[in-house]
């Protein structure tokens with residue numbers, strides 16, 4: 001069977017296109033359901049972007065905190081907050097949920113849009129195609145580029161048992177607003193690590209066994225853009241990185257990520273390491289799987305003057321390392337993409353443990 005995957009329905013790209021957001025949302029507003037929920041990264045509470053939000057009187061603005069990666073508990077809390085806000089205004093559901101921020105904020109927005117129409121806890125839906133009801137209309141405005149969340153069919157959440165996405169066709173955004181001006185002020189390190197997420201998506205997709213011409217076309221273009229941004233230090237790097245993120249996301253939509261992402265999920269779950277940082281920590285020890293990718297990655301590190309964290313696992317207990325291995329092993333499609341159908345014979349618990357112990 002070939003994957004019949006869903007993509008984002010509408011995309012607007014260009015410097016300043018954020019100004020069109022009000023027009024874009026006006027189509028969604030109706031008399032019965034006029035309210036839009038804005039979930040905005042709380043780093044913008046004292047930034048000029050705050051005054052540019054196209055808020056109407058009935059809208060709900062929620063500042064979200066993404067110091068920690070998105071947790072199912074937080075999604076459930078935000079969903080309850082939206083339900084309460086709607087009930088207080090005699091409304092059933094908002095007509096839209098808009099996420100403005102980086103990958104974590106976008107993932108929170110997708111998850112809240114899904115959970116507004118699906119019963120129970122978001123932890124019940126961590127997995128593949130467990131969502132049964134369509135989400136509320138949801139749109140993304142990225143202010144950081146690299147995760148590909150703006151285009152992916154997942155929202156990656158840390159639950160009580162595992163770090164795993166809610167993967168479904170309903171997860172995909174209805175609209176994305178790609179305005180490179182919004183990523184210009186991202187902190188240097190954050191921009192780098194998020195960019196490396198994109199670079200690693202490309203390497204894992206392009207070297208994977210799931211690769212086809214579709215994924216390759218997007219992956220190669222995204223990889224070329226990453227090189228322009230992080231090796232050639234191209235002047236239009238905000239525009240380039242924004243498109244690299246989008247194309248990198250499209251590439252993995254039809255293939256998968258690989259060893260680095262599987263290990264990074266374990267680091268995040270147990271040690272709370274952020275996704276982009278966790279990827280960079282893990283990738284540096286994966287020369288045997290991605291020799292060319294790792295050597296180029298080191299060149300990028302050097303050009304950016306970034307020192308990745310070392311010895312992050314050295315203080316971990318035996319039980320913690322075992323949990324990292326458990327979390328990594330849940331991600332079967334990633335291992336299969338990286339190592340083929342026989343991956344479980346090649347990648348034993350012991351081998352995964354040894355990789356973690358180096359980090």
Ligand SMILES: [Fe+2]
Nearest residue numbers: 147197201261
């Ligand atoms: Fe990623």
